Structures are given as C-alpha cells and as structure tokens.
Amino acid sequence: MKFRRGRIGNGLAVLAGARPDVLGAAPGARAKFVALGGVLLSTGGLALVSMAFAVHMALGVWWPFALLCGLGWGLVVVNLDRMLLVGMAHDASLKRNLVLAVPRVGLALILGVVIATPLTMQVFGKEIDTEIVTMQAEQGDAYRASLADDARFAHLPELEERIAAAEAVVASGGRADDGLAVVRADVTAKQAALDAELALARELDAKAQCELDGSCGTGDAGTGQAYLEARAAADAQAAVVVSARSALADAVSGASAAETRSAGLAASSLETDRAELTRLTREQDELQAAFDATNTGSGGLLMRLEALDRLGDRNGTLAAAQFMLSLLFMSVEVLPVLMKLLLNFSPPTAYDRLAALRDRGDVEIEELAQESRKTVAIAKEELLVMAEKERVDRQKEAILARRKAALAEAAARTQAPAPATETPAEAARQMWDTGPIRELARNAAMRTVRTVRRRPEDRMPV
Structure with a gap:
C-alpha cells in the first residue's frame, strides 16, 4: 500500500511538471508538486463533469457517451493547465513574471x-x-399572434364573419340579409300607407253612418244629400284601401322573393366559404403544431443560458448565488497558475537551484560533446586527405616506372639485329616513332582510372 501511494505521489508530481531526477536529489519539494498535481486533477475532474452535463443538456445524448466526451475534455484541460505550469520557470523578476502570467x-x-x-x-x-x-409559452403566444398577422391568414376574421352572416341568412330564410333593407323599407312604407288609408276609410264610414243616423253633421236622419255625399266619399276611400292593400301585397311578395333569392345565394356561397375556412384553419393549426413541437423540444443549452439570465435579472439572490458559484469554479481553475506565480516571487528552493544546475550541466556537456565530435570529424577528414595524397603519389611513381621500362624496352628493340632466318620482317621503327610509348601510356592511364573509381575503404593505406 505504501509503495502504491508512493507511485501515485510520484505520478502527481510528474503531472505538476516535476523532474524525477531532480526530485530524487531534492525530496523536500515533492509535497509541493504532489499538491499541484492534485489541483490539476481537481480541475480536470470539474472539466469532466462540466462537459458531461453540457453535452447531455445540449444534445441529450446517452450518459455514458456524455461521460466519455467529458473525459476527453478533462484530459485537454489538464494538459493545458500543465502546459501553463511548466512554461512558468522560477524567475524573481516582477516584470517577466507579469508578462508570463497575464x-x-x-x-x-x-x-x-x-x-x-x-x-x-x-x-x-x-x-x-x-x-x-x-x-x-411566451414564444408560442408570440408565434400565434404572428400567424394572425400573416398575410395568408389576415382575412380569416372577415371570412368567419361572412360565414356567420350567411348562416344567419340561411337560418332565417333570407330575412336576416341586410341587403334587403330597401325592400323591407318599401313593405313597411306600403304597410304604413295601408294603415293610413284604412284609418281614413273607417273615419269616412263613421261619418256616413252618423249622417244616416242624424247624430252628427246636418242632424237630419235618413238618406239625404249629406249622407249620399258622405257615403260616396267612404266608397271612394274603400277603393283606395283596396289599391293600397294590393300594393302592400305586391311589396310583401317581392320581399319574400328577394329573401328566398338571398337565402339561396347565401347557401351557395356558404359551402365555398366553409371549405376555405377549413383549409386556412387547418394550415394555421399545422404551422402552430409544428412550432409547438419544435418549441417544446428547444430546451437546449442556449435557452437554458437565457433562462438563467432572466432568473438572475428578476431575482437578486439567485444572481448573487450564481456569481459566487461561478467565482468558486473559476478560482479552482486559476489556482494552479496563481500558486506557481506566487512561488516564483519566493526565494529559489533547493529544487529550483538543482534544476538550474542540472540544466547548465546538460548544456555544458552537450557543448563538450559537440566540440569533441567536431574535432574527431576534422581529424578524420585530414587523415583521409593524407591517405589520398599518398595513394596519388604511389600511382604517379608506378606510372613513371612503367613509362621508363617501356622506353628501355623500346630502345632495346631498336638496337637488336633482325634474325637471318626470318622472311621479310616488319620494317624497323624509327627513333621518332612513339607508337609503343603512347600505347603503354594509354594502358597506364586506364589502370589509374580504374584505381580511382574504387571504394574509399579500398583506397586506405595498408
């Protein structure tokens, strides 16, 4: 168990940017780096949980997949935080620390x-x-109002009023048609005229009867001249009443025919208006239903952020709690960088001095190794040059020796007597004939070229 805890602590220290070789020489710094590594893991854990919630809220994915996405985001955050820590080496300069820290x-x-x-x-x-x-709900109401103002459905209220009026006309047999007001006014006027004529006729009849009885008028009973005149006026008025009654009957008949025609026209247009109203209402309902379905499932990350802002605007307590909670999480994230910045202003620890010393030693060792490699390379090149020069000198001496031998042989041939037993021999060469010498020189040059084309290791002196 103790060994396992030690391995975990070493892993946390390495995660915080500690060098195991330097940490072994300065074990006192181990606790600091282990604590920094724990803080990094804490920020990574918060990032994991945060991303899992965000993916689940925004996309509604399965929780295991959301946790897998959160794990990837947590690793990214830990890596970024580790980069921020490792990039801030110990430096007591305020200006440089601020430039690096900001x-x-x-x-x-x-x-x-x-x-x-x-x-x-x-x-x-x-x-x-x-x-x-x-x-x-507010968005649904706003969309419903926008549909009412839409040009496609702007005449729906008028269409509904027209349908209601047509239904009233059909139900009343045409009497509810406001377009027949003139006809009905004519009937009313004819009825008023008939009533007036009837009243006048009754008055004239009463006057004639009064003259007949002698109770009024001349006061003479019987069918005298006054009675005959009164009866004639009453009979004339009766004819006027008959004419007025006939005119009223004609007006009533015309009004009834107009009402019948109006009811027929209303019934014929009612079906078309109802079909149009049904189509427009169905289209409006379909649009509203589609929006409601989208609106109901629109509780994504953006809407949740907007809802949180609205809650904060209305509720000061919630806004303060939200601010403090966000500040807490941000402090946990900023804590590693702030700790590293504060440690930079403190005196260098043994770990810092050992790390700087190791870095300087590594640089010096690398410089020495580089200088040694450079010296060895120069010596090897000089040795190769010397070997090449020696080989070329030997080749020159060999060529000169072969050339001298060829000249001696050619001179010996020209001085030796020709055998007597030979049949016409080849004519003796003249002294200035350099054919054999040129042939020997050509052969020597070809051998030299073949020697130069050999591999470098074949040209090394033995």
Missing part, C-alpha cells in the same frame, strides 16, 4: 468560465426548467 491567467479565466457555466446551470436546474416552460 496571458496564462487570462486563459485560465476563460477555461474557468467555460467549466463553471454548465455546472452552475445544473445547480439551478429546477428553476431553469420552470423558466423554460414560461419562455416556451
């Missing part, structure tokens, strides 16, 4: 915000879900 702290803050946001949304998940329902 971009690293900025990057750490960005990572902290990215990691903290999904975790914060998960903490306030119930409140966000409630707010999302409200937002979806």
